[in-house]
Each structure stands twice: as C-alpha cells, then as structure tokens.
Amino acid sequence: MGRNLVILCDGTANQVGADRSNVLRLYGCLKRNDEQIVFYDPGVGTFGVRGIFKKFRSGWATIKGLALGVGIDDNVLEAYRFLVDTYESGDRIYLLGRGAYTVRLIAGFIRIYGLMRKEQLQLLEYAWRAYLRGDGEKPFAEMEHYQKVLRTKTPRIRFLGLWDTVASVFEPSPSGYWLQSRQRPYTNRNNIVETIRHAVAIDERRTMFQPSLWKPGEKYDYRPSEKQPYNSTDQDLKEVWFAGCHSDVGGGFPEQESGLAKVAMTWMLDEANKVGLLLDHDIVIKIILGEPSTDKKENYIPPNASADIHESMTPAWSILEFLPRRITPLASRVT
Numbered sequence: 001m002g003r004n005l006v007i008l009c010d011g012t013a014n015q016v017g018a019d020r021s022n023v024l025r026l027y028g029c030l031k032r033n034d035e036q037i038v039f040y041d042p043g044v045g046t047f048g049v050r051g052i053f054k055k056f057r058s059g060w061a062t063i064k065g066l067a068l069g070v071g072i073d074d075n076v077l078e079a080y081r082f083l084v085d086t087y088e089s090g091d092r093i094y095l096l097g098r099g100a101y102t103v104r105l106i107a108g109f110i111r112i113y114g115l116m117r118k119e120q121l122q123l124l125e126y127a128w129r130a131y132l133r134g135d136g137e138k139p140f141a142e143m144e145h146y147q148k149v150l151r152t153k154t155p156r157i158r159f160l161g162l163w164d165t166v167a168s169v170f171e172p173s174p175s176g177y178w179l180q181s182r183q184r185p186y187t188n189r190n191n192i193v194e195t196i197r198h199a200v201a202i203d204e205r206r207t208m209f210q211p212s213l214w215k216p217g218e219k220y221d222y223r224p225s226e227k228q229p230y231n232s233t234d235q236d237l238k239e240v241w242f243a244g245c246h247s248d249v250g251g252g253f254p255e256q257e258s259g260l261a262k263v264a265m266t267w268m269l270d271e272a273n274k275v276g277l278l279l280d281h282d283i284v285i286k287i288i289l290g291e292p293s294t295d296k297k298e299n300y301i302p303p304n305a306s307a308d309i310h311e312s313m314t315p316a317w318s319i320l321e322f323l324p325r326r327i328t329p330l331a332s333r334v335t
Contacts, residue, residue, distance in 0.1 A: 002090030004036040004158075004278060007079045007106065009097035010043035011163075011250060020258075022163055022251035022265045023098045028287060029269065031278040039082045041075050043102070076105045077128060084115055087155060089226075094277055096161035096268070098250035100198075101212070104165060107157055107193055108186035112143050114152030123150065134185040143185075154192060156222050159275050161268050162198040163250035165212045189215040191235070194222070197271045198239040199264040201249040205313050207321060209246045213239060240267065243305065245312035259304025262288055266303050 010023045027040045079102075083093070097103035112134075113127055123146070130142045200211045220235045242249045244260040251261040265288055273279055285291045290302030313321075 002092055003034070003088070004094060004276065005083065005086055005091050006030060006036060006038045006094045006096070006277065007082065007103065008038065008040045009075060009079065009095075009100075009102040009106075010041065011098040011252070019252055019254050021098050022249075022261055022268070023096065025251060025265060025287060026096060026269070029279050029283050031280050036278045037086060039079060039086075041079060041102070043075065043098075072102055072105065073128065075102050076109065077124060079103075079106050080109060080115075080124070081121065083110075084118060084121060087115055091155070092158040092276060093155060094159045094161070094272065095157060096159075096163075096272070098163040098252075100162035100165035101187070103160065103162070104187040104190075105184060107160060107190050108184055110154065110157070111186040111190050111192050113146060113150060114154035116150055116152055120150055120152075131185065140185075156220075157190075157193045158195065159272055159277065160190075160193045160196045161272055162196070162214075163264060163268070164199060164201045164204070164209075164246050166209045166246070183212070188212065189218050191219055191221045191232075193235065194220050195236040195271075195275050196238070197268060198237075199249050199268060200239055200241045201244055201246050202241040203243060203248070203309050204245045206246075206317055209312070238271070242267075244309050247312065248310055253310060255299070256301060257307070257310070259301055259307030260309065262290075262301070262303035263305050 008023050008027055010021050023040075027038065030036065030038050032038050087093070095103040095106055109128070109131055112131055116124065116127075127143075127146045127150070130146055134140060134143060196214055198214055200213070201209075204210070214237055216237060218235045218237070219232045221230050221232050223230045242260070242264045244264075247253055248260040249264045251258060251265065253261065269279060269284060269288065286293065286298075287300045288303070290300045293299065
C-alpha cells in the first residue's frame with residue numbers, strides 16, 4: 001500500500017519554543033507510526049542561543065537566509081538524504097513548509113534528478129551545485145549530464161503545502177550594484193507535484209517577503225504503474241490569500257496572538273487531510289481549534305479571522321528597505 005513520507009521545513013530562524021510556527025504545530029498534529037514517517041527540519045535557526053544575543057542572532061539568521069540563501073543548501077540536502085534513505089516504491093511524499101522556498105527547492109531538485117541510490121550520494125553536492133547554476137543553456141546541459149550518469153527514478157509528490165512562499169533569495173547582480181531576486185529551476189511550476197496548496201499573506205509590506213506565486217494551468221504527469229505509460233492531468237492548485245503579514249499566516253507569534261495563523265492552519269490541515277495526510281484529531285481539536293482545557297498550563301486559542309494584524313515593518317526592517325535590489329513584478333513570478 002505504501003507509506004506517507006512527510007517532510008516539514010520551518011522558516012528562517014525558527015526555534016522549537018513557545019512561539020510556534022504553523023509547521024511546528026503541524027508536527028505536533030501528525031500521526032507518527034509505521035504508516036506515516038515524519039522528518040522535521042527547524043530551518044536556518046539559532047538552536048542553543050539564549051540571553052541578550054538571542055533576538056539579534058535570530059534576526060541576523062533571517063536576513064542571511066533571505067538575502068543570500070545562507071543555510072538553505074543544508075536544509076534541502078538533509079531532507080533529500082532522508083528521502084533517499086527512506087523512500088520505497090509506492091510511498092507518498094508530502095512536502096510542507098513555512099517560508100516554503102525550501103520545500104519548493106526539494107521538489108525542483110527531485111524533478112531534475114529523481115532520487116539517487118544510496119551509493120550515489122557522494123555525487124549529491126556536485127549535482128546540487130549544478131542545479132543552483134541552472135540558468136541558461138550550459139548549466140542545463142550540465143544537469144542533463146548528471147541525469148544520464150545517475151539514471152535515477154523520479155517519484156511523484158503527492159502534496160506540496162506552502163505557507164507564504166517569499167520571493168526566493170536575493171543575490172548580487174552581475175554589475176554588483178544591487179541585489180536581485182532569482183528563481184531556481186522548477187520552483188514555480190513542477191509537473192511531478194499532484195496537489196499544491198499555498199496560503200499567501202495579503203498584508204505583508206516588506207519587499208524581501210513579497211510572495212512567489214505558483215504558475216496556474218500546469219499539468220501533472222504520472223503513470224498508474226511502472227509498466228504503464230505516463231498520463232497527464234490538470235494539476236490540483238489552490239492559492240488562497242489570508243489576512244495578515246508573513247507570520248500571521250505562517251505562525252511564529254505567541255500563542256495568544258496566533259488567531260490569524262490558525263485560520264491558515266486549519267485550511268491547510270483540511271486540504272492535506274483530504275489527500276491522505278494522517279492527523280491526530282484529538283491534538284488538532286486541542287492546540288489548533290482551541291477547545292477549552294482543564295490544564296491551566298495549556299491554554300490554546302481558537303482560529304480568529306478578526307484578530308489584529310501584526311505590523312511586520314519594524315524600524316530594523318524598514319532600514320533594509322533601502323538596500324538596492326531589483327524586484328520582478330508579481331505577475332512575472334509565476335512564469
């Protein structure tokens with residue numbers, strides 16, 4: 001019958017703590033057994049950092065992760081190695097992320113290279129570098145060369161769940177005078193993904209957090225069995241705009257300020273559950289729906305679409321708005 005292999009990738013600088021992201025909430029809501037194996041990556045974070053430097057280092061990790069993509073490589077490759085070690089024919093892959101660019105990269109990398117065999121993993125970092133150079137004719141020829149050498153099989157991705165994908169990463173332009181946003185291959189369209197659900201923040205104003213939308217009208221290519229030819233059907237895509245800033249949609253604020261985040265959370269849980277993600281519904285009722293508890297130490301609030309929207313354009317972030325960079329128009333980010 002196959003198992004569910006679930007990869008959860010948290011946003012930049014998230015930590016396992018009281019201020020839970022929606023990805024961490026999801027981790028707590030999932031069944032974890034022989035039928036469903038879960039891999040959680042906390043993102044580009046600052047584990048073990050305490051005291052006065054905690055916020056500074058967490059904020060710096062966020063800036064590096066967004067502006068330069070620092071740390072994303074390790075997150076992608078760790079998740080990919082998990083799939084190589086764990087995947088068996090017939091398994092179903094679920095990728096969910098806050099910030100979400102990491103899980104798009106995982107899906108895009110699998111689209112190019114498939115899943116390597118364990119004895120091929122010594123080539124993983126070389127193949128990854130070729131993928132990152134994947135603009136223009138020469139880099140794609142390099143990736144095709146690795147495809148021929150590796151001769152892998154490409155599994156299908158059952159579900160891609162995204163909380164507010166921001167506009168990839170920024171890197172220096174060829175002239176060096178500004179930063180430019182750059183998309184990697186198959187991160188805005190990918191025909192091995194069956195179902196995409198994207199919760200987008202409508203009230204986010206920071207340019208480094210502008211949304212990267214999925215290209216509509218794509219096809220999903222699959223075959224019922226290895227002995228049958230590929231079929232093509234319409235990709236199942238829903239992108240829904242939710243009230244709030246980036247963290248109002250993806251979570252990360254204190255529990256008592258998480259009413260908006262839980263609106264996007266309940267939507268994502270419902271959509272993923274429809275396509276086979278296994279949930280512990282008692283936990284969902286408790287920590288997501290906020291059913292009253294007799295334990296005073298565990299007071300969870302319910303979803304609240306009328307909750308206050310947080311202001312993400314803090315003084316520190318407003319300074320970063322002056323960094324020279326080229327932003328592609330919103331419509332062009334889905335090409």
